Amino acid sequence: MVFMGDRATLLKTGRFARGHVHPEEKMADVAFVAATAQYNDIIESAETAECAASVESAESVETADGVENAEGAETAASADNAESEARHRRAADAGDTASMSVLGALLLRRGDLAGAEPYLRAATADGDRAAANNLGVLLHQRGYPDEAAGWWRTAAVAGSAAAAHALGRHLRERGDEPGAEYWLRQSAEQGHALGAYALADLLEHRSDVGAERWLRAAAEQGHREAAYRLARTLERNAADADHDAFGRAGLGPRDAGRAPDPAAPRRPAARKDDGPVAGPEPSRTGEAEQWYRQAAARGHRRAALHLGAILEQRGELKEAGRWYLISAKAGEARAACALGFLLRDAGDRESAAVWWLRAAQDGDGNAANALGALHAARGEQQTAERWYRAAMDAGDVNGAYNLGLLCAAQDRTAQAEQWYRRAAYAGHREAANALAVLLLQAGDPVGAEPWFSKAAEAGSVDAAFNLGILYAGRDEDRTALLWYERAAAAGHTEAALQVGMALLHHGEEREAERHLRCAAGGGSAEAAFRLAGVLDSRQPPPGPPALGEPLPEKTECEEWYERAAEQGHRRAQVRVGMLAASRGDVESAGRWYREAAEAGSRNGAFNLGLLLAREGSEREAALWWTRAAADGHGRAALRLALLAARRGELAEGKRWCARAVELGPAEVAERAARLREALHQELTA
Numbered sequence: 001m002v003f004m005g006d007r008a009t010l011l012k013t014g015r016f017a018r019g020h021v022h023p024e025e026k027m028a029d030v031a032f033v034a035a036t037a038q039y040n041d042i043i044e045s046a047e048t049a050e051c052a053a054s055v056e057s058a059e060s061v062e063t064a065d066g067v068e069n070a071e072g073a074e075t076a077a078s079a080d081n082a083e084s085e086a087r088h089r090r091a092a093d094a095g096d097t098a099s100m101s102v103l104g105a106l107l108l109r110r111g112d113l114a115g116a117e118p119y120l121r122a123a124t125a126d127g128d129r130a131a132a133n134n135l136g137v138l139l140h141q142r143g144y145p146d147e148a149a150g151w152w153r154t155a156a157v158a159g160s161a162a163a164a165h166a167l168g169r170h171l172r173e174r175g176d177e178p179g180a181e182y183w184l185r186q187s188a189e190q191g192h193a194l195g196a197y198a199l200a201d202l203l204e205h206r207s208d209v210g211a212e213r214w215l216r217a218a219a220e221q222g223h224r225e226a227a228y229r230l231a232r233t234l235e236r237n238a239a240d241a242d243h244d245a246f247g248r249a250g251l252g253p254r255d256a257g258r259a260p261d262p263a264a265p266r267r268p269a270a271r272k273d274d275g276p277v278a279g280p281e282p283s284r285t286g287e288a289e290q291w292y293r294q295a296a297a298r299g300h301r302r303a304a305l306h307l308g309a310i311l312e313q314r315g316e317l318k319e320a321g322r323w324y325l326i327s328a329k330a331g332e333a334r335a336a337c338a339l340g341f342l343l344r345d346a347g348d349r350e351s352a353a354v355w356w357l358r359a360a361q362d363g364d365g366n367a368a369n370a371l372g373a374l375h376a377a378r379g380e381q382q383t384a385e386r387w388y389r390a391a392m393d394a395g396d397v398n399g400a401y402n403l404g405l406l407c408a409a410q411d412r413t414a415q416a417e418q419w420y421r422r423a424a425y426a427g428h429r430e431a432a433n434a435l436a437v438l439l440l441q442a443g444d445p446v447g448a449e450p451w452f453s454k455a456a457e458a459g460s461v462d463a464a465f466n467l468g469i470l471y472a473g474r475d476e477d478r479t480a481l482l483w484y485e486r487a488a489a490a491g492h493t494e495a496a497l498q499v500g501m502a503l504l505h506h507g508e509e510r511e512a513e514r515h516l517r518c519a520a521g522g523g524s525a526e527a528a529f530r531l532a533g534v535l536d537s538r539q540p541p542p543g544p545p546a547l548g549e550p551l552p553e554k555t556e557c558e559e560w561y562e563r564a565a566e567q568g569h570r571r572a573q574v575r576v577g578m579l580a581a582s583r584g585d586v587e588s589a590g591r592w593y594r595e596a597a598e599a600g601s602r603n604g605a606f607n608l609g610l611l612l613a614r615e616g617s618e619r620e621a622a623l624w625w626t627r628a629a630a631d632g633h634g635r636a637a638l639r640l641a642l643l644a645a646r647r648g649e650l651a652e653g654k655r656w657c658a659r660a661v662e663l664g665p666a667e668v669a670e671r672a673a674r675l676r677e678a679l680h681q682e683l684t685a
Helices: 023-055 062-076 078-093 097-110 113-125 129-142 145-157 161-173 177-189 193-205 211-220 224-239 282-297 301-313 317-329 333-345 349-361 365-377 381-393 398-409 413-425 429-441 445-457 461-473 477-489 493-505 509-521 525-536 556-566 570-582 586-598 602-614 618-630 634-646 650-663 666-684
Strands: none
Touching: 078 097, 097 113, 097 129, 113 129, 129 145, 129 161, 145 161, 145 177, 161 177, 161 193, 177 193, 177 211, 193 211, 193 224, 211 224, 211 282, 224 282, 224 301, 282 301, 282 317, 301 317, 301 333, 317 333, 317 349, 333 349, 333 365, 349 365, 349 381, 365 381, 365 398, 381 398, 398 413, 398 429, 413 429, 413 445, 429 445, 429 461, 445 461, 461 477, 461 493, 477 493, 477 509, 493 509, 493 525, 509 525, 509 556, 525 556, 525 570, 556 570, 570 586, 570 602, 586 602, 586 618, 602 618, 602 634, 618 634, 618 650, 634 650, 634 666, 650 666
16 A cells, blocks of 8 residues: 655644734735635645545545645636735735745645745744644655654644644654654544544554544545545444355256356456455445445445445345446446446346457456357357456456356367366355366266265255265265255255255154255245145045035145246146046146146146046047056056947957056056956957
8 A cells, every 4th residue: 555645745834833924924824714714625625636636546636636625716717816815925025924824835835846845834933833744745745754744743733734634654664663653643533534544544453443443534525535435344344254246057967968057147256355255234334335335435446336326235236226327437346347248137238248348458367258158149259258367367267157157158178177176276166066066977987976075064055955966876865965964954855855855764754844945945846845745644544525505615735736837847737637636626627637637747638638538528538548557557548448448349348458557556557467367258259
């Protein structure tokens, strides 16, 4: 961090204690008071801007802005200022100390060091505190820091808070931290905003808990960088978690062998030391948000970025976009990237691409990744690869991971493995998981296991689930269950299903139900079906409603069956059809049986045949029974045998009896054998 800039601070106008003042000097004092009223705000604003630039590591543009604002103030009233300057010059040339000090400060602000120096030296010799301080500024700008420090010390001893601040900064740059702390504390305790900020910076560097107090003091006086850093401190304390604002999804076993949708780039991960913090409750970020607002309103582009992130997290997307836009226009690449994601989510991919391009050209790797994904979705593989490489060049390891995904999608397995390895060695957990998947598919479980372990230990939920699969394949069920439980605890749907099924197998129905509910709620059709089965086993089967009674309401288990059925689960579709038939709802039963049968369910085909046969549609029923019997359904074969026997097609009936005996189960085989014997006797009679 730079503690002393090329241009030091212009300090407020003030004076040493003076002796008896002649009447003529009193008149000069009147002129001095008037001049102070005109110039004090200008000098103070220049001081604030320039010191902020020299002490702070970021927002260095403040120095130039502060000087320009001061000059702009002079220009706005150029006629009055010119007249006032002429008046001060006449008074200074006549020996008025106050006018010499004001005129010297004005010339110093303009950069006229040669013109300012004699006036400042003369005013300093007469005991003017501000002149001594500004003389130090002039000497520092000329490259005489030690002589400058001498004059700052003189002014600081006389009570100048601004000089104490400048001296403290000088001493810190020289490595004298105790001396720096002494003078910065003197400045801060006198209410000097920049002194408070510099003291906070020094204390924070030493991890001193007192830093927050002085950041707050500086922020309350309008110091924008202090407001920003105070907000960062409050937000980090509130979050109390060690994770990034923007998560990343990885390649799980359910996606093994194929890349996630490249058209859906992820939110940018923030810098470790300066990223938006995720995790705190909205109420706990309230104070941080207020300070971000104060800093952002004063033009702090990173504060605007963080404010936008808080608002986006809260769902206030319109205002979030406004702050992202302000920050992006001020040159913050991460804000341009975040704005691109907001526009993408709103469906405006073209505008999103414009902002991503702007951010990527400014070196933002996340934006380069987003552009790569956008071009990959359009089938522009070469352009996508170029942007992924740009992301890598920007230091974003996601670029290598995305290159691996791109190569895997094109079946360029060797190149995919190369990129996955590069990202995995750099600590990318999902790349490690993807690399392990490739190795496992290539028949190298020994090589895959350490990468799965590394990814899982780094927090990859998919890798933990994959380890469960790996150990289950080795019949190491206890170890597999531990990894499934770990993944399930992190919200992995398929892992929760596996845990639920294992617990059911061991008779722990209540605990199994909890995991099945989690998996079913996460969208697993199989979990919904098995949960429905658990609930179904606890209630007696419903009987048909009596005449005149309304149809009974659906039970919870039927609702879960229906949820699974709506997701295409064939066994659930058959079960929903059976429950509907038991309630007398033949229409719904037929619809679900048909849907299951058309999806390839032999039970669905058999039950649909039964329903059609009862309604007199034996020909269509025979078609569905034939399909079920061809898929190995013994009862369907027996039904076809009976149907053929009724029609007098004895040979056909005997053939279906033989098929039913072959398919079973035992009860069906026994009945089919008796029927076959009867048909044989009939044929041989």
